Amino acid sequence: MKVRVLYFAALREARGCREEEVEVPVGTTLGDLYASLFPGDRVPVAYAVNQVYAAASEAPSDGDEVCFLPPLGGG
Amino acid sequence: MKVRVLYFAALREARGCREEEVEVPVGTTLGDLYASLFPGDRVPVAYAVNQVYAAASEAPSDGDEVCFLPPLGGG
Amino acid sequence: MYALVDGPIDVPAVRAAVAQDTAGAILVFHGVTRDNFEGREVVELAYEAYGPMAVAELEAIGREVEARWSGARCAMVHRLGVVPVGEASVVIAVSTPHRAACYEASRYAIDTLKARVPIWKKEIYRDGSAWKANAETPSS
Amino acid sequence: MYALVDGPIDVPAVRAAVAQDTAGAILVFHGVTRDNFEGREVVELAYEAYGPMAVAELEAIGREVEARWSGARCAMVHRLGVVPVGEASVVIAVSTPHRAACYEASRYAIDTLKARVPIWKKEIYRDGSAWKANAETPSS
Numbered sequence: 001m002k003v004r005v006l007y008f009a010a011l012r013e014a015r016g017c018r019e020e021e022v023e024v025p026v027g028t029t030l031g032d033l034y035a036s037l038f039p040g041d042r043v044p045v046a047y048a049v050n051q052v053y054a055a056a057s058e059a060p061s062d063g064d065e066v067c068f069l070p071p072l073g074g075g
Numbered sequence: 076m077k078v079r080v081l082y083f084a085a086l087r088e089a090r091g092c093r094e095e096e097v098e099v100p101v102g103t104t105l106g107d108l109y110a111s112l113f114p115g116d117r118v119p120v121a122y123a124v125n126q127v128y129a130a131a132s133e134a135p136s137d138g139d140e141v142c143f144l145p146p147l148g149g150g
Numbered sequence: 151m152y153a154l155v156d157g158p159i160d161v162p163a164v165r166a167a168v169a170q171d172t173a174g175a176i177l178v179f180h181g182v183t184r185d186n187f188e189g190r191e192v193v194e195l196a197y198e199a200y201g202p203m204a205v206a207e208l209e210a211i212g213r214e215v216e217a218r219w220s221g222a223r224c225a226m227v228h229r230l231g232v233v234p235v236g237e238a239s240v241v242i243a244v245s246t247p248h249r250a251a252c253y254e255a256s257r258y259a260i261d262t263l264k265a266r267v268p269i270w271k272k273e274i275y276r277d278g279s280a281w282k283a284n285a286e287t288p289s290s
Numbered sequence: 291m292y293a294l295v296d297g298p299i300d301v302p303a304v305r306a307a308v309a310q311d312t313a314g315a316i317l318v319f320h321g322v323t324r325d326n327f328e329g330r331e332v333v334e335l336a337y338e339a340y341g342p343m344a345v346a347e348l349e350a351i352g353r354e355v356e357a358r359w360s361g362a363r364c365a366m367v368h369r370l371g372v373v374p375v376g377e378a379s380v381v382i383a384v385s386t387p388h389r390a391a392c393y394e395a396s397r398y399a400i401d402t403l404k405a406r407v408p409i410w411k412k413e414i415y416r417d418g419s420a421w422k423a424n425a426e427t428p429s430s
Contacts, residue, residue, distance in 0.1 A: 009410035051343035071423030074409030084270035146283030149269030
Protein backbone atom coordinates (compact mmCIF):
# COMPACT_ATOMS: atom_id res chain seq x y z
CA MET A 1 0.00 0.00 0.00
CA LYS A 2 1.02 3.64 -0.43
CA VAL A 3 1.02 6.61 1.93
CA ARG A 4 1.79 10.25 1.24
CA VAL A 5 4.48 11.57 3.60
CA LEU A 6 4.93 15.30 4.30
CA TYR A 7 8.13 16.90 5.59
CA PHE A 8 8.63 20.21 7.36
CA ALA A 9 11.49 22.23 8.79
CA ALA A 10 14.64 20.22 9.59
CA LEU A 11 13.11 17.00 8.22
CA ARG A 12 12.25 18.73 4.94
CA GLU A 13 15.82 19.94 4.66
CA ALA A 14 17.22 16.51 5.58
CA ARG A 15 14.97 14.71 3.11
CA GLY A 16 15.38 17.31 0.37
CA CYS A 17 11.67 17.42 -0.49
CA ARG A 18 8.31 18.59 0.87
CA GLU A 19 6.43 15.34 0.29
CA GLU A 20 6.65 11.99 -1.38
CA GLU A 21 4.65 8.80 -1.91
CA VAL A 22 6.07 5.86 -0.02
CA GLU A 23 5.28 2.17 -0.54
CA VAL A 24 4.87 0.44 2.84
CA PRO A 25 3.77 -3.06 3.96
CA VAL A 26 0.30 -3.17 5.51
CA GLY A 27 0.61 -2.90 9.31
CA THR A 28 3.77 -0.74 9.30
CA THR A 29 3.59 1.61 12.30
CA LEU A 30 4.40 5.31 12.15
CA GLY A 31 7.44 4.68 14.34
CA ASP A 32 8.73 1.98 11.99
CA LEU A 33 8.15 4.15 8.95
CA TYR A 34 10.05 7.04 10.50
CA ALA A 35 12.96 4.75 11.44
CA SER A 36 13.13 3.41 7.90
CA LEU A 37 13.11 6.87 6.31
CA PHE A 38 15.48 8.55 8.79
CA PRO A 39 17.71 5.74 10.04
CA GLY A 40 19.66 6.70 13.14
CA ASP A 41 17.81 10.01 13.55
CA ARG A 42 17.27 10.98 17.20
CA VAL A 43 14.91 13.94 16.63
CA PRO A 44 11.95 13.55 19.04
CA VAL A 45 9.22 13.69 16.40
CA ALA A 46 5.47 13.60 16.90
CA TYR A 47 3.19 11.92 14.36
CA ALA A 48 0.04 12.89 12.49
CA VAL A 49 -2.22 10.89 10.19
CA ASN A 50 -4.63 12.83 7.99
CA GLN A 51 -3.84 16.02 9.97
CA VAL A 52 -4.60 14.56 13.39
CA TYR A 53 -2.01 13.66 16.05
CA ALA A 54 -1.34 9.92 16.23
CA ALA A 55 0.76 7.59 18.39
CA ALA A 56 4.00 6.03 17.13
CA SER A 57 2.35 2.62 17.44
CA GLU A 58 -0.47 3.47 15.00
CA ALA A 59 -0.41 1.94 11.54
CA PRO A 60 -1.60 4.17 8.65
CA SER A 61 -3.93 2.88 5.95
CA ASP A 62 -3.54 2.94 2.19
CA GLY A 63 -3.76 6.50 0.86
CA ASP A 64 -3.30 8.17 4.23
CA GLU A 65 -1.43 11.46 4.63
CA VAL A 66 1.36 10.94 7.16
CA CYS A 67 3.46 13.67 8.74
CA PHE A 68 6.43 13.51 11.12
CA LEU A 69 6.48 16.66 13.26
CA PRO A 70 9.86 17.79 14.54
CA PRO A 71 9.83 19.96 17.69
CA LEU A 72 7.41 22.87 17.15
CA GLY A 73 8.40 26.55 17.05
CA GLY A 74 5.13 28.46 16.63
CA GLY A 75 4.25 31.50 18.72
CA MET B 76 -5.36 79.15 57.74
CA LYS B 77 -7.07 78.14 54.49
CA VAL B 78 -7.03 74.96 52.42
CA ARG B 79 -8.55 74.26 49.05
CA VAL B 80 -10.78 71.18 49.15
CA LEU B 81 -11.67 69.20 46.01
CA TYR B 82 -14.71 66.93 45.67
CA PHE B 83 -15.33 64.08 43.24
CA ALA B 84 -18.07 61.59 42.48
CA ALA B 85 -20.54 60.99 45.34
CA LEU B 86 -18.84 63.61 47.56
CA ARG B 87 -19.10 66.21 44.79
CA GLU B 88 -22.80 65.45 44.45
CA ALA B 89 -23.30 65.50 48.22
CA ARG B 90 -21.45 68.80 48.64
CA GLY B 91 -22.95 70.37 45.54
CA CYS B 92 -19.63 71.78 44.28
CA ARG B 93 -16.31 70.68 42.79
CA GLU B 94 -14.09 72.65 45.16
CA GLU B 95 -14.10 75.30 47.86
CA GLU B 96 -11.77 77.18 50.16
CA VAL B 97 -12.17 76.17 53.79
CA GLU B 98 -10.90 78.03 56.85
CA VAL B 99 -9.42 75.57 59.37
CA PRO B 100 -7.48 75.88 62.63
CA VAL B 101 -3.76 75.05 62.33
CA GLY B 102 -3.20 71.39 63.27
CA THR B 103 -6.57 70.14 62.02
CA THR B 104 -6.11 66.60 60.70
CA LEU B 105 -7.55 65.37 57.43
CA GLY B 106 -9.82 63.02 59.35
CA ASP B 107 -11.13 65.88 61.51
CA LEU B 108 -11.69 68.07 58.45
CA TYR B 109 -13.64 65.34 56.70
CA ALA B 110 -15.79 64.73 59.78
CA SER B 111 -16.58 68.44 60.05
CA LEU B 112 -17.54 68.76 56.36
CA PHE B 113 -19.51 65.50 56.12
CA PRO B 114 -20.86 64.91 59.63
CA GLY B 115 -22.12 61.37 60.09
CA ASP B 116 -20.85 60.21 56.69
CA ARG B 117 -19.65 56.59 56.71
CA VAL B 118 -18.03 56.53 53.26
CA PRO B 119 -14.56 54.93 53.62
CA VAL B 120 -12.60 57.80 52.06
CA ALA B 121 -8.87 58.00 51.39
CA TYR B 122 -7.02 61.33 51.63
CA ALA B 123 -4.63 63.26 49.44
CA VAL B 124 -2.69 66.47 50.08
CA ASN B 125 -1.25 68.26 47.06
CA GLN B 126 -2.07 65.21 44.88
CA VAL B 127 -0.26 62.67 47.04
CA TYR B 128 -1.94 60.07 49.26
CA ALA B 129 -1.90 61.04 52.94
CA ALA B 130 -2.96 59.45 56.23
CA ALA B 131 -6.10 60.58 58.08
CA SER B 132 -3.85 61.72 60.93
CA GLU B 133 -1.90 64.18 58.77
CA ALA B 134 -2.52 67.91 59.17
CA PRO B 135 -2.47 70.02 56.01
CA SER B 136 -0.66 73.35 55.85
CA ASP B 137 -1.95 76.75 54.80
CA GLY B 138 -2.69 76.83 51.06
CA ASP B 139 -2.60 73.05 50.59
CA GLU B 140 -4.87 71.28 48.13
CA VAL B 141 -6.85 68.64 49.99
CA CYS B 142 -8.94 65.87 48.45
CA PHE B 143 -11.18 63.22 49.98
CA LEU B 144 -11.24 60.16 47.73
CA PRO B 145 -14.37 58.03 47.87
CA PRO B 146 -13.94 54.39 46.77
CA LEU B 147 -12.26 54.32 43.36
CA GLY B 148 -13.87 53.04 40.18
CA GLY B 149 -11.18 53.33 37.49
CA GLY B 150 -10.39 50.52 35.07
CA MET C 151 2.55 57.29 27.54
CA TYR C 152 0.39 57.93 30.62
CA ALA C 153 -2.70 59.93 29.85
CA LEU C 154 -6.37 60.68 30.39
CA VAL C 155 -8.41 61.23 27.23
CA ASP C 156 -11.95 62.39 26.52
CA GLY C 157 -12.80 60.34 23.44
CA PRO C 158 -12.04 56.84 22.14
CA ILE C 159 -8.57 55.53 23.05
CA ASP C 160 -6.05 55.27 20.20
CA VAL C 161 -5.07 51.64 20.83
CA PRO C 162 -2.32 51.38 18.17
CA ALA C 163 -0.66 54.45 19.69
CA VAL C 164 -0.66 52.87 23.15
CA ARG C 165 0.85 49.68 21.76
CA ALA C 166 3.43 51.65 19.73
CA ALA C 167 4.55 53.38 22.93
CA VAL C 168 5.93 50.07 24.26
CA ALA C 169 7.69 48.94 21.05
CA GLN C 170 11.30 47.87 21.56
CA ASP C 171 13.59 45.49 19.66
CA THR C 172 14.19 43.41 22.79
CA ALA C 173 10.45 42.70 23.22
CA GLY C 174 9.33 39.13 22.57
CA ALA C 175 5.83 39.67 23.97
CA ILE C 176 3.34 42.55 24.01
CA LEU C 177 0.06 42.39 25.91
CA VAL C 178 -2.65 44.97 25.37
CA PHE C 179 -5.33 44.92 28.04
CA HIS C 180 -8.66 46.65 27.31
CA GLY C 181 -11.15 47.30 30.08
CA VAL C 182 -14.50 47.50 28.29
CA THR C 183 -17.99 48.71 29.28
CA ARG C 184 -20.19 45.65 29.76
CA ASP C 185 -23.90 45.62 29.06
CA ASN C 186 -24.84 44.48 32.57
CA PHE C 187 -23.89 44.65 36.21
CA GLU C 188 -25.31 42.02 38.54
CA GLY C 189 -28.27 41.59 36.24
CA ARG C 190 -29.06 45.29 35.70
CA GLU C 191 -28.80 46.53 32.14
CA VAL C 192 -25.98 49.06 31.77
CA VAL C 193 -26.51 51.73 29.11
CA GLU C 194 -23.20 53.50 29.55
CA LEU C 195 -20.53 54.38 32.08
CA ALA C 196 -19.27 57.84 32.95
CA TYR C 197 -15.81 58.36 34.44
CA GLU C 198 -14.36 61.35 36.23
CA ALA C 199 -10.81 61.79 37.55
CA TYR C 200 -8.75 63.88 39.88
CA GLY C 201 -6.68 64.65 36.79
CA PRO C 202 -3.19 65.68 37.89
CA MET C 203 -3.07 63.09 40.67
CA ALA C 204 -4.43 60.37 38.37
CA VAL C 205 -1.71 60.99 35.78
CA ALA C 206 0.95 61.04 38.52
CA GLU C 207 -0.30 57.69 39.83
CA LEU C 208 -0.37 56.17 36.32
CA GLU C 209 3.24 57.29 35.86
CA ALA C 210 4.22 55.87 39.25
CA ILE C 211 2.65 52.49 38.44
CA GLY C 212 4.44 52.47 35.08
CA ARG C 213 7.77 53.12 36.81
CA GLU C 214 7.04 50.28 39.23
CA VAL C 215 6.29 47.89 36.36
CA GLU C 216 9.49 48.84 34.52
CA ALA C 217 11.58 48.50 37.70
CA ARG C 218 10.08 45.19 38.78
CA TRP C 219 10.12 43.29 35.48
CA SER C 220 13.47 43.48 33.73
CA GLY C 221 13.25 45.02 30.28
CA ALA C 222 9.55 45.85 30.61
CA ARG C 223 8.01 48.92 29.02
CA CYS C 224 4.53 50.12 30.00
CA ALA C 225 1.90 52.59 28.72
CA MET C 226 -1.55 53.36 30.17
CA VAL C 227 -4.41 55.50 28.90
CA HIS C 228 -7.75 55.95 30.69
CA ARG C 229 -10.79 57.48 29.04
CA LEU C 230 -13.00 59.98 30.92
CA GLY C 231 -16.62 61.01 30.41
CA VAL C 232 -19.19 58.71 28.88
CA VAL C 233 -17.99 55.30 27.59
CA PRO C 234 -20.69 53.38 25.70
CA VAL C 235 -21.10 49.59 25.91
CA GLY C 236 -18.40 47.80 23.91
CA GLU C 237 -15.87 50.64 24.06
CA ALA C 238 -12.67 50.68 26.11
CA SER C 239 -12.40 52.77 29.28
CA VAL C 240 -8.75 51.83 29.82
CA VAL C 241 -5.99 50.40 27.64
CA ILE C 242 -2.71 49.13 29.12
CA ALA C 243 0.18 47.95 26.94
CA VAL C 244 3.19 46.11 28.34
CA SER C 245 6.16 44.70 26.44
CA THR C 246 8.80 42.36 27.88
CA PRO C 247 11.50 40.05 26.51
CA HIS C 248 9.53 36.93 27.60
CA ARG C 249 5.82 36.31 27.90
CA ALA C 250 5.55 35.03 31.48
CA ALA C 251 6.73 38.41 32.78
CA CYS C 252 4.37 40.17 30.37
CA TYR C 253 1.29 38.49 31.87
CA GLU C 254 2.45 39.24 35.42
CA ALA C 255 3.30 42.86 34.68
CA SER C 256 0.07 43.55 32.79
CA ARG C 257 -2.00 42.07 35.60
CA TYR C 258 -0.10 44.09 38.18
CA ALA C 259 -0.68 47.29 36.20
CA ILE C 260 -4.47 46.91 35.92
CA ASP C 261 -4.92 45.65 39.48
CA THR C 262 -2.85 48.52 40.87
CA LEU C 263 -4.62 51.07 38.66
CA LYS C 264 -7.94 49.98 40.10
CA ALA C 265 -6.65 50.25 43.65
CA ARG C 266 -4.74 53.52 43.45
CA VAL C 267 -5.57 55.82 40.54
CA PRO C 268 -8.16 58.45 41.54
CA ILE C 269 -10.85 57.78 38.95
CA TRP C 270 -14.55 57.26 39.64
CA LYS C 271 -17.20 55.44 37.66
CA LYS C 272 -20.92 56.07 37.48
CA GLU C 273 -22.97 53.26 36.00
CA ILE C 274 -26.01 54.48 34.14
CA TYR C 275 -28.83 51.90 33.96
CA ARG C 276 -32.11 52.07 32.13
CA ASP C 277 -33.66 52.76 35.52
CA GLY C 278 -31.16 54.86 37.45
CA SER C 279 -27.47 55.21 38.19
CA ALA C 280 -24.87 54.42 40.85
CA TRP C 281 -21.25 55.18 41.70
CA LYS C 282 -19.44 51.85 41.53
CA ALA C 283 -16.46 51.04 43.70
CA ASN C 284 -13.69 48.63 42.66
CA ALA C 285 -13.19 45.64 44.92
CA GLU C 286 -9.49 46.61 44.91
CA THR C 287 -10.10 49.99 46.58
CA PRO C 288 -8.16 50.16 49.84
CA SER C 289 -10.15 51.80 52.62
CA SER C 290 -8.18 54.08 54.89
CA MET D 291 -11.05 33.94 13.34
CA TYR D 292 -8.37 31.25 13.13
CA ALA D 293 -5.96 31.85 10.31
CA LEU D 294 -2.45 31.71 8.90
CA VAL D 295 -1.35 34.82 6.98
CA ASP D 296 1.67 35.67 4.86
CA GLY D 297 2.07 39.37 5.64
CA PRO D 298 1.65 41.62 8.69
CA ILE D 299 -1.21 40.62 11.00
CA ASP D 300 -4.26 42.91 11.02
CA VAL D 301 -4.42 43.38 14.80
CA PRO D 302 -7.64 45.46 14.92
CA ALA D 303 -9.40 42.73 12.91
CA VAL D 304 -8.29 40.05 15.39
CA ARG D 305 -9.53 42.17 18.29
CA ALA D 306 -12.81 42.94 16.50
CA ALA D 307 -13.41 39.21 16.11
CA VAL D 308 -13.85 38.84 19.89
CA ALA D 309 -16.10 41.89 20.42
CA GLN D 310 -19.25 41.16 22.42
CA ASP D 311 -21.47 43.33 24.63
CA THR D 312 -20.95 41.03 27.61
CA ALA D 313 -17.16 41.51 27.49
CA GLY D 314 -15.60 43.48 30.34
CA ALA D 315 -12.03 42.63 29.40
CA ILE D 316 -10.14 42.04 26.16
CA LEU D 317 -6.52 40.89 26.07
CA VAL D 318 -4.51 41.00 22.88
CA PHE D 319 -1.29 38.99 23.05
CA HIS D 320 1.41 39.68 20.43
CA GLY D 321 4.36 37.32 20.04
CA VAL D 322 7.07 39.49 18.53
CA THR D 323 10.44 38.78 16.89
CA ARG D 324 13.20 39.77 19.32
CA ASP D 325 16.60 41.07 18.24
CA ASN D 326 18.52 38.35 20.09
CA PHE D 327 18.45 34.75 21.23
CA GLU D 328 20.82 33.71 24.00
CA GLY D 329 23.17 36.51 23.04
CA ARG D 330 23.15 35.92 19.27
CA GLU D 331 21.84 38.75 17.14
CA VAL D 332 18.61 37.76 15.36
CA VAL D 333 18.01 39.42 11.99
CA GLU D 334 14.65 37.82 11.28
CA LEU D 335 12.57 34.71 11.83
CA ALA D 336 10.98 32.54 9.19
CA TYR D 337 7.95 30.37 9.97
CA GLU D 338 6.47 27.46 8.07
CA ALA D 339 3.34 25.47 8.89
CA TYR D 340 1.56 22.25 8.14
CA GLY D 341 -1.27 24.51 7.03
CA PRO D 342 -4.55 22.53 7.22
CA MET D 343 -3.56 20.80 10.47
CA ALA D 344 -2.32 24.10 12.00
CA VAL D 345 -5.64 25.81 11.30
CA ALA D 346 -7.54 22.81 12.70
CA GLU D 347 -5.45 22.93 15.89
CA LEU D 348 -5.98 26.70 16.25
CA GLU D 349 -9.73 26.12 15.94
CA ALA D 350 -9.60 23.29 18.48
CA ILE D 351 -7.71 25.46 21.00
CA GLY D 352 -10.23 28.27 20.47
CA ARG D 353 -13.11 25.88 21.16
CA GLU D 354 -11.35 24.71 24.33
CA VAL D 355 -10.91 28.31 25.52
CA GLU D 356 -14.56 29.13 24.87
CA ALA D 357 -15.74 25.95 26.62
CA ARG D 358 -13.47 26.31 29.64
CA TRP D 359 -13.98 30.02 30.45
CA SER D 360 -17.62 30.98 30.54
CA GLY D 361 -18.52 33.71 28.08
CA ALA D 362 -15.04 33.75 26.51
CA ARG D 363 -14.50 34.47 22.84
CA CYS D 364 -11.14 33.75 21.18
CA ALA D 365 -9.36 34.56 17.89
CA MET D 366 -5.85 33.56 16.77
CA VAL D 367 -3.79 34.49 13.72
CA HIS D 368 -0.24 33.27 13.02
CA ARG D 369 2.01 34.80 10.41
CA LEU D 370 4.14 32.62 8.12
CA GLY D 371 7.29 33.34 6.14
CA VAL D 372 9.78 35.99 7.22
CA VAL D 373 8.90 38.10 10.28
CA PRO D 374 11.37 40.96 10.87
CA VAL D 375 12.45 42.13 14.33
CA GLY D 376 9.71 44.12 16.06
CA GLU D 377 6.83 42.59 14.09
CA ALA D 378 4.26 40.12 15.41
CA SER D 379 4.42 36.45 14.45
CA VAL D 380 1.23 35.65 16.36
CA VAL D 381 -1.72 37.65 17.71
CA ILE D 382 -4.27 36.14 20.10
CA ALA D 383 -7.35 38.07 21.25
CA VAL D 384 -9.57 36.87 24.08
CA SER D 385 -12.62 38.59 25.55
CA THR D 386 -14.38 37.59 28.78
CA PRO D 387 -16.89 39.17 31.16
CA HIS D 388 -14.20 39.59 33.88
CA ARG D 389 -10.48 40.12 33.64
CA ALA D 390 -9.14 37.28 35.82
CA ALA D 391 -10.54 34.74 33.34
CA CYS D 392 -9.17 36.79 30.45
CA TYR D 393 -5.59 36.49 31.70
CA GLU D 394 -5.96 32.76 32.33
CA ALA D 395 -7.59 32.07 28.97
CA SER D 396 -5.07 34.16 27.01
CA ARG D 397 -2.17 32.41 28.71
CA TYR D 398 -3.71 29.01 28.03
CA ALA D 399 -4.18 29.88 24.35
CA ILE D 400 -0.56 30.90 23.70
CA ASP D 401 0.94 28.10 25.82
CA THR D 402 -1.19 25.51 24.06
CA LEU D 403 -0.49 26.99 20.62
CA LYS D 404 3.23 26.61 21.26
CA ALA D 405 2.80 23.00 22.36
CA ARG D 406 0.37 21.75 19.73
CA VAL D 407 0.06 23.81 16.56
CA PRO D 408 2.34 22.45 13.80
CA ILE D 409 4.39 25.53 13.00
CA TRP D 410 8.17 25.71 12.82
CA LYS D 411 10.56 28.61 13.27
CA LYS D 412 13.96 29.22 11.78
CA GLU D 413 16.04 31.90 13.45
CA ILE D 414 18.29 33.75 11.04
CA TYR D 415 21.37 35.29 12.68
CA ARG D 416 24.06 37.49 11.22
CA ASP D 417 26.22 34.37 11.23
CA GLY D 418 23.94 31.44 10.45
CA SER D 419 20.51 29.99 11.21
CA ALA D 420 18.82 27.34 13.34
CA TRP D 421 15.45 25.67 13.74
CA LYS D 422 14.25 26.63 17.22
CA ALA D 423 12.05 24.38 19.31
CA ASN D 424 9.58 25.65 21.89
CA ALA D 425 10.15 24.47 25.43
CA GLU D 426 6.43 23.52 25.41
CA THR D 427 6.83 20.94 22.63
CA PRO D 428 5.75 17.54 23.86
CA SER D 429 8.02 14.75 22.68
CA SER D 430 6.26 11.58 21.74
